[in-house]
Structures are given as C-alpha cells and as structure tokens.
Amino acid sequence: MYGDARHGTLDGGSRARVRAIPGIGRPPWLLPLALIALGVIFDLLTPASLLVGSLAAAPMAAAALWTGRGTVLTGALSTVSAFSLVVWANVLTVVEGVVRVVAVFTVSLLAVAVHHALHHSELRLASVRRVAEAVQLAVLPVPPSRIGDLTLAVRYEAAQVNALIGGDMYGVQQTPHGVRMLVGDVRGKGLDAVAAVTVVFGAFREAAETEPDLGAVADRLEHALVREMEQRGGAGRVEGFVTAVLAEVPAGAPGTLRIVNRGHPPPLLLSADGSSVRVLEPDSYALPLGLGELAGGGGHADPVPFPPGALLLLYTDGLTEARNTEGAFYDPVARLRGRRFAEPGLLLDALVADIDAYTAGGTDDDMAMLAVMRDPVPPAAARSPSVSGTHPSA
Structure with a gap:
C-alpha cells in the first residue's frame, strides 16, 4: 500500500542515501x-x-x-x-x-x-x-486478517509514487447478517474523490450492520452519495459516480457467496486446487452508485458456492486496465488460472508482482484489491466421515 519513499536515512546518520535518476536508476554509491x-x-x-x-x-x-x-x-x-x-x-x-x-x-x-x-x-x-x-488509515482502516473461518488480505497500490490516498476503496464488516465486503472506485481523482470515499465507506459501515439484505445496503450507499451531491448543489453530479461491488458470506451459511454489482468489474472466485477461475457476473447489470435513479434495480447475482479453500478476489479497474508495452490489457483470469495460493496475501503479492512485470512498472491508475479465503478442510477431516456417514460440510 505504501511506496518506498527513500533509500538510506533522513536523520543525517552515517549511511548515505542514493536517489534514483529517471531512466538511469540509482547511481553508484561511491x-x-x-x-x-x-x-x-x-x-x-x-x-x-x-x-x-x-x-x-x-x-x-x-x-x-x-x-x-x-x-x-x-x-x-x-x-x-x-x-x-x-x-x-x-x-x-x-x-x-x-x-x-x-x-x-x-x-x-x-x-x-x-x-x-x-x-x-x-x-x-x-x-x-x-x-x-x-488519513488513509482513518478513511480506509485495514480490516482484520481473520474473521471466523475466513482469512482476508488487502492491497492498495497507488499509481503515483508517494501517493497514499485516492478514489479506490475497500471495506470489510462483520455483522449480524454475515461478513460483508465492499470494493469501489470513484470516478475522478483528488480531494473530491477522497470525500466520496468517505461518504460511501461511512454509509457502508452503518448500513451493513442494520440492513438484512445486501441489495438494501447498496441502496443506502446510493442514497448517501446522492444526498452528498445534492448538498453540494448538484455540481459534478455525473462526475461523482462510484462503481462498487458488494459481497457477503451470510451468517450460518459459510459455504455461500452473495454478490451485488453496481457497474464494477466482476469478482473472481478461484478454486481451491487452482484449476478454475470463475467470473462472478451479475444476473443483470446496474448503473454505478450515484446514477441508480436513471435506471434503478439490477446488480444482483444468485448465490454461488464458496467451498473450503476457495479464494474470492475483489478489485478495482486498475487491475484489468493495466497494459503492457504493446497496449494489451491485463487478463487476471488467464494469468491466475492453474495457480494455487495458500493464503490471500500470497495471491495479492503475486498479482502486484505480475502486474509490475507485465506493465514494466508503467501502471497509470490506482488499484485496490481484497482477497478472502475460506479455510480449507483439514486433510484428516477430509478423510474421516462424520457420524452420519457424510463428510464435513462444504
């Protein structure tokens, strides 16, 4: 999330610092x-x-x-x-x-x-x-690395060196209705984008606790964003929309995922053995937050299985719009298929390194990623049948 700001010391210590020169790299220390x-x-x-x-x-x-x-x-x-x-x-x-x-x-x-x-x-x-x-930690606090039988990891990669905050966001909330997640991207940059992030994320934390339906949570985010734009006199109404995807692991049903997509790149579900990468497309597409009243509804997806060991990846378009030197977009499905990851953090580390190599370090958009893994079934438990003669639940 945080770029390397310097090499060496700033306190006048005995070690020299060596700055990188664009196009040349770091000159010899001597x-x-x-x-x-x-x-x-x-x-x-x-x-x-x-x-x-x-x-x-x-x-x-x-x-x-x-x-x-x-x-x-x-x-x-x-x-x-x-x-x-x-x-x-x-x-x-x-x-x-x-x-x-x-x-x-x-x-x-x-x-x-x-x-x-x-x-x-x-x-x-x-x-x-x-x-x-x-400010970054106040606006986007790092979620816990573990909630129940879920392991989580997040990354925020800024396109500009030394930039820490922008228009991408992520959030995780443990609620009475289950574990709810949000990844979103504000159209635009700068302080206005950070303000939109604050509004949407604040509304998410409140609505996730109180709304029993995930679609209703998305509607609350929509209303909060529209209200904020109206209070600003409607200026930049079209410029202020937010693409977002919400995911939920319902309480009492850890083997299920629910998705609501508001104009955002669809999440990916990686199988435990790495053999498949499923794109979780919505049943019907919906407009981003802030534009929902133009064509309300949509964005819901039927519940999908979330088996033990599977990895859920939510991300912003900085991932899929990264290009190589020939102008080809990065394809996470093709790049991840056939690969296995023992934990979410390793998946995100691999993605960051792969994108850096793919683009030769030339990404021009921020990138937020949230990965969630359901605990794999222990080998001993997978081999031993339960009392009723069935294996542990998936």
Whole structure:
C-alpha cells in the first residue's frame, strides 16, 4: 500500500542515501570518490594547463547521494586535492592556482547548502507522508486478517509514487447478517474523490450492520452519495459516480457467496486446487452508485458456492486496465488460472508482482484489491466421515 519513499536515512546518520535518476536508476554509491580519483589521475597524466571539472563535481554528487557529513568531507577532500595538484604541478601562476582552489572550495560550500535544502525537503515530505498515512488509515482502516473461518488480505497500490490516498476503496464488516465486503472506485481523482470515499465507506459501515439484505445496503450507499451531491448543489453530479461491488458470506451459511454489482468489474472466485477461475457476473447489470435513479434495480447475482479453500478476489479497474508495452490489457483470469495460493496475501503479492512485470512498472491508475479465503478442510477431516456417514460440510 505504501511506496518506498527513500533509500538510506533522513536523520543525517552515517549511511548515505542514493536517489534514483529517471531512466538511469540509482547511481553508484561511491560516485563522489570516483570523481575525485578521476580528477586527480587526469591532472597527473595531462599538462597542468588542462582543467578537469570532476573535483568540483564530486561535492555536488555527494550532496545528492550522501549525508551532510559526507558532503562536507567530500568538499574538504576535493579542495585539498585541488591544492595538492596545484603545488605538485608548480607551473601555474599564483593567481591561477588560487583561482582553481577557490573555485573547488566555493562549489563545496554550495554543495553543503544544496544538501541542507534537500535534507529539509525530504523531512517535510516524510512529515506529509505520515499525515497522509494517518488519513488513509482513518478513511480506509485495514480490516482484520481473520474473521471466523475466513482469512482476508488487502492491497492498495497507488499509481503515483508517494501517493497514499485516492478514489479506490475497500471495506470489510462483520455483522449480524454475515461478513460483508465492499470494493469501489470513484470516478475522478483528488480531494473530491477522497470525500466520496468517505461518504460511501461511512454509509457502508452503518448500513451493513442494520440492513438484512445486501441489495438494501447498496441502496443506502446510493442514497448517501446522492444526498452528498445534492448538498453540494448538484455540481459534478455525473462526475461523482462510484462503481462498487458488494459481497457477503451470510451468517450460518459459510459455504455461500452473495454478490451485488453496481457497474464494477466482476469478482473472481478461484478454486481451491487452482484449476478454475470463475467470473462472478451479475444476473443483470446496474448503473454505478450515484446514477441508480436513471435506471434503478439490477446488480444482483444468485448465490454461488464458496467451498473450503476457495479464494474470492475483489478489485478495482486498475487491475484489468493495466497494459503492457504493446497496449494489451491485463487478463487476471488467464494469468491466475492453474495457480494455487495458500493464503490471500500470497495471491495479492503475486498479482502486484505480475502486474509490475507485465506493465514494466508503467501502471497509470490506482488499484485496490481484497482477497478472502475460506479455510480449507483439514486433510484428516477430509478423510474421516462424520457420524452420519457424510463428510464435513462444504
């Protein structure tokens, strides 16, 4: 869910940080020392009248790659090296020698100032990220990893580096009516999308507890979203719709799944042995939340079996709209068929890695995923018949 913000330390510790350069990657950690060595060797092997700039470049490289202490030491070493080369050559005038040494010393001072600015910029970014993470957890709390005989895992992969929140959402609620789940995607980005997420998720948490029918839960989400848009004067009414899919494992019937789909990519059901991936299409399609009054009803699906060991995957369109370098969309059904996963977290880890490889790291949409597994039947229980002569319930 949370991208890698830095490499190394931000507190001025002894370890250097190495930033990645777009299109190139991370430069060598010893680049500043290599520049000093290159400058010294070049000056020793060439006439003193020739000037190489790597001695001055070394402190700037250290400012970008190393800590403050490393930048200061690199600047001092570059200045001492420049002075030693001037003395050793003994062919430059005093003015020429002083100019060369002062130039390297001045660049070293600038490098220290540059490092100071970069350091404080990173500290501010880290502070913003901590606040954003707190907002993320408040808006979309991480569900428990286990509810009854269900194991759960979630992932939120932001398309933009350092972005933590957006218009994708997930939620899980244990209710008197069963375990209810939600995955949705707000049309649009930015703060308006986050506001819509807050409205829909808040309505889900309340309605899931009180409404006995899953379709009624979806209707409550619809009403909450429409009410919010009306309070805003109807601005952006079409822009504010939300695609969503709700799933339920009913209380007392753990071997059953119920699905309500409001214009969202259909969930997938992976068999326990990995031999099949079933697309849980609705019996009739419905418009997204916020547009339901244009064509009410629909989105329901007949109950489907949820056998032991099966995996339910709910996701946003960031998964199915990911493209490779040739423009072909990612097909999760084809990519998952024939694969077995011991737990939901492994499924999501595999999907994230597979999409990253498929798109060469070029995804341009956020992606939220929720995976739920029903506990497999223990091997001993599967072999031993019950008292009535049947196997444990599926």
